[in-house]
Amino acid sequence: MILQVQNLHKSFGGLMAVKDMGLHLDQGEILAVIGPNGAGKTTLLNLLSGLFLPDRGQILLSGHDITRASPEKRCHLGLGRAFQVVRPFLEMTVFENVMVGAMFGKSGISQKEAHRHTEQVLTLTGLEPHAHKNAHDLTLMQDKRLEVARALATRPSVLLLDEVMAGLRPNEAQDAVQLVKKVRDSGVSVLFIEHVMPVVRDLADRVVVMEYGSRLAEGPYQSVVRDPKVIAAYLGEEVS
Numbered sequence: 001m002i003l004q005v006q007n008l009h010k011s012f013g014g015l016m017a018v019k020d021m022g023l024h025l026d027q028g029e030i031l032a033v034i035g036p037n038g039a040g041k042t043t044l045l046n047l048l049s050g051l052f053l054p055d056r057g058q059i060l061l062s063g064h065d066i067t068r069a070s071p072e073k074r075c076h077l078g079l080g081r082a083f084q085v086v087r088p089f090l091e092m093t094v095f096e097n098v099m100v101g102a103m104f105g106k107s108g109i110s111q112k113e114a115h116r117h118t119e120q121v122l123t124l125t126g127l128e129p130h131a132h133k134n135a136h137d138l139t140l141m142q143d144k145r146l147e148v149a150r151a152l153a154t155r156p157s158v159l160l161l162d163e164v165m166a167g168l169r170p171n172e173a174q175d176a177v178q179l180v181k182k183v184r185d186s187g188v189s190v191l192f193i194e195h196v197m198p199v200v201r202d203l204a205d206r207v208v209v210m211e212y213g214s215r216l217a218e219g220p221y222q223s224v225v226r227d228p229k230v231i232a233a234y235l236g237e238e239v240s
């Protein structure tokens with residue numbers, strides 16, 4: 001188990017955004033977190049990456065208690081995150097953007113090592129041909145690749161993906177699915193939030209469904225989408 005969350009609570013004023021939430025991520029696994037709008041998925045990701053601190057509960061990353069660690073500390077311990085809204089350094093090239101992540105990453109590495117690692121990440125994410133383009137000259141799909149590349153540059157053991165497929169056309173989403181599988185095959189465990197069900201079906205080894213800040217259901221995609229609780233709370237009807 002590379003990531004473990006127990007009894008996590010987070011409220012905003014009187015609103016319990018995350019309530020007694022628990023989940024785990026196994027080594028080499030791709031886990032989807034789905035659920036209706038306002039279910040607490042993004043808050044959960046923010047608690048995992050350290051943007052918010054929980055009111056109570058515990059988060060363990062590779063056995064380290066990171067519940068109250070800073071985002072930087074979590075990054076150094078191997079937690080990477082890619083965002084839905086992509087924010088690269090626009091005046092820098094693709095290569096430079098990834099290099100920044102590589103220099104910042106997990107443990108202190110030399111510039112030469114960071115350079116080599118940047119090249120590897122650009123190859124993995126298919127951005128090699130665009131390495132010397134400015135970040136503001138990229139297409140949406142290339143932007144998403146860069147966002148994933150920047151997160152990978154920090155050498156995470158766990159990658160958190162926040163609706164990275166949003167806005168992609170179906171064929172582009174399939175490319176992104178292949179990219180995330182390649183990332184997993186390179187040794188990174190992945191937890192992702194997603195609303196697009198075909199993406200969840202094609203990508204997730206296991207699915208956790210959230211409702212009202214808590215875990216409503218959990219299991220393989222095909223069993224979760226047939227669960228009457230999940231159909232009532234989220235899907236409205238059974239999906240294939």
Ligand SMILES: Nc1ncnc2c1ncn2[C@@H]1O[C@H](COP(=O)(O)OP(=O)(O)OP(=O)(O)O)[C@@H](O)[C@H]1O
Pocket residue numbers: 012015016017035036037038039040041042043044
């Ligand atoms: N910073 C905040 N301050 C106050 N309330 C917040 C904050 N962040 C989230 N919330 C509230 O917490 C609840 C859970 O929101 P959250 O964004 O985590 O849900 P979600 O499952 O990610 O939804 P969506 O699928 O629409 O992105 C919502 O009621 C939301 O309004």
